[in-house]
Amino acid sequence: MGMIAENIDIIVKKINTCRLECHRDDTVSLLCVSKTKPLEDIKAAYDAGQRHFGENYVQEAALKIEQFKQNYGLSDIKWHFIGPIQSNKSKTVANIFDMVESVDREKIARRLNEQRDENLPALDILVQVNISDEAQKSGCAIANVDSLVTYIKDNCPKLRLRGFMVIALDTQDIAEIKREFLKIRDIFNTYKEKYKHFDTLSMGMTSDMECAIECGSTQVRIGSAIFGSRNYTKE
Numbered sequence: 001m002g003m004i005a006e007n008i009d010i011i012v013k014k015i016n017t018c019r020l021e022c023h024r025d026d027t028v029s030l031l032c033v034s035k036t037k038p039l040e041d042i043k044a045a046y047d048a049g050q051r052h053f054g055e056n057y058v059q060e061a062a063l064k065i066e067q068f069k070q071n072y073g074l075s076d077i078k079w080h081f082i083g084p085i086q087s088n089k090s091k092t093v094a095n096i097f098d099m100v101e102s103v104d105r106e107k108i109a110r111r112l113n114e115q116r117d118e119n120l121p122a123l124d125i126l127v128q129v130n131i132s133d134e135a136q137k138s139g140c141a142i143a144n145v146d147s148l149v150t151y152i153k154d155n156c157p158k159l160r161l162r163g164f165m166v167i168a169l170d171t172q173d174i175a176e177i178k179r180e181f182l183k184i185r186d187i188f189n190t191y192k193e194k195y196k197h198f199d200t201l202s203m204g205m206t207s208d209m210e211c212a213i214e215c216g217s218t219q220v221r222i223g224s225a226i227f228g229s230r231n232y233t234k235e
């Protein structure tokens with residue numbers, strides 16, 4: 001078994017152990033975060049059974065999505081966009097991804113809705129919520145979530161709102177992270193009762209995955225524990 005397959009095996013086991021320990025009988029899906037990583041790494045994860053991949057940079061993702069299809073002739077793979085969305089890139093984002101997890105304002109929702117190709121099915125989206133108000137730049141403030149959700153429901157027929165995505169505060173204080181996770185879990189549950197497609201709470205990364213599962217995450221986004229640490233320096 002290669003390194004990536006081995007890492008996936010470990011992560012999948014951890015997810016399941018954690019689910020059982022906190023008496024959850026629903027599923028927690030794994031999103032493999034492949035930003036900055038080459039196609040061969042994605043193919044190794046694909047061969048290990050993974051089908052959901054997360055990318056942060058539009059240009060990089062566009063190239064990889066196209067090449068993956070061409071090089072391997074495989075199309076049963078789902079691409080998730082999890083990075084900040086600039087409005088001048090929204091047209092590409094609207095049309096090359098299966099799910100967009102980082103919708104954080106009306107303007108972006110409106111553009112994705114207008115720009116999604118008529119021949120494609122409705123685009124699955126998550127609203128990214130800023131759960132640690134002061135420290136983060138991206139994400140919709142909790143106070144504005146209701147108006148954004150309502151806007152999407154009333155004005156965006158080409159978007160299918162599936163839930164929320166959150167990134168925890170960058171801190172070692174796991175109690176603080178847990179407070180934030182539980183707060184968004186409660187908000188998520190109230191929407192889940194009202195809206196039928198609301199089924200995804202994307203929460204937890206390599207460093208806080210287990211805490212997130214304990215707090216009700218339905219999707220963890222794992223990069224470095226699968227593909228190794230990222231190297232951002234350009235050759």
Ligand SMILES: *Cc1c(COP(=O)(O)O)cnc(C)c1O
Binds near residue numbers: 206
């Ligand atoms: C990079 C990234 C991840 C994965 O982070 P790891 O710590 O490598 O697991 C998850 N979510 C988002 C939004 C990211 O940008």
